[in-house]
Amino acid sequence: MRRLPPLQTLHAFESAARHSSFLRAASELHVTASAISHRIRALEKFLGVALFRRDGRQVRLTSEGESYLRAVREGLALIAAATERLHVPRPGGVLTLSVAPSFATPWLAPRLAGFQLQHPELEVRQTTSIELVDFAKSDVDAAVRYGGGRWPGVCAHRLFAEELVPVASPQYRIGRGRLRKPEDLRQATLLHVMFRLGEWRVWLKAAGVTGIDDQRGPKFHTTPLALEAAIAGHGVAIADRALIADHLKSKRLVAPFDIALPSEYAYYLVYPEDRKDNPNIVVFKEWLLAEAARPGEAGSRDFGTGQSN
DNA sequence: GAGCTATTGAGGGGCCAGTG
DNA sequence: CACTGGCCCCTCAATAGCTC
Structure with missing residues (x-):
């Protein structure tokens, strides 16, 4: 069985990395900054590696974070593309x-x-x-x-x-x-x-x-x-x-x-x-x-x- | 000091498996 | 089928640290 972190921790990580901000990631994902912080912490705990360097009120990716981000982006893009291929709009409603x-x-x-x-x-x-x-x-x-x-x-x-x-x-x-x-x-x-x-x-x-x-x-x-x-x-x-x-x-x-x-x-x-x-x-x-x-x-x-x- | 952002811990709601 | 307890994940509120 492969070890996979919860998908939403990856989602939070990708968004926070892209924005270099937990707050903006929270806004994008419609949760609070606290939730993003919890998710990132959970992911870091899961991986046993720090993904962000906290510089005061700024967050920056560590070198491990940079490398992990590339893989996560690739994976999320693959899932998104596969989902898009499977998603056939169906009639319904009025x-x-x-x-x-x-x-x-x-x-x-x-x-x-x-x-x-x-x-x-x-x-x-x-x-x-x-x-x-x-x-x-x-x-x-x-x-x-x-x-x-x-x-x-x-x-x-x-x-x-x-x-x-x-x-x-x-x-x-x-x-x-x-x-x-x-x-x-x-x-x-x-x-x-x-x-x-x-x-x-x-x-x-x-x-x-x-x-x-x-x-x-x-x-x-x-x-x-x-x-x-x-x-x-x-x-x-x-x-x-x-x-x-x-x-x-x-x-x-x-x-x-x-x-x-x-x-x-x-x-x-x-x-x-x-x-x-x-x-x-x-x-x-x-x-x-x-x-x-x-x-x-x-x-x-x-x-x-x-x-x- | 005000304002902004991240962190932390408490508490609560939802989900689910187990149990009677 | 209803109840229960554990787990997960969220929000909230307090706090810390940084910048202007």
């Missing part, structure tokens, strides 16, 4: 997300349970907001945002681009008939989302439909509210095909026309550049990009380049 309502309710919420099953050690807290989050002033770790993908100071990963399609309840009727062609929208109630009021105008223009007041109809604060109104049969909403895939699959909504309007904007996962190695963000990013790229998801049709800015 991950706070800020998500656009149009993304949160129809797309993210049904899938998030799968992520929690994979990572029970991580508690995901989700808030919805249509405002751009200020990472510096909030406790939000990451966000899903809709836009052009160029925001300063953040990493942005494109999830999928939008394809806008009109949707309605399968039971929705105009007069006595069903929606069959875009021109039928002249008799339909158009449902709008407040902060995306231009979408109907752009879609109608792309579909070549004229003579419709594209501003008429009820306005809703968020996309999920407009979709709920559509499901309830109150009119025709316009939404991203990927985000309503579950509604289309379950036939709560139908897309009566085969015209999808590609958008220059897309949904992005964004987070501050200085948090790109945060293990919580890393695992969530990997999961989210994989979900967006799954066959049948929007990502399979137009999965982004994963670019970051």
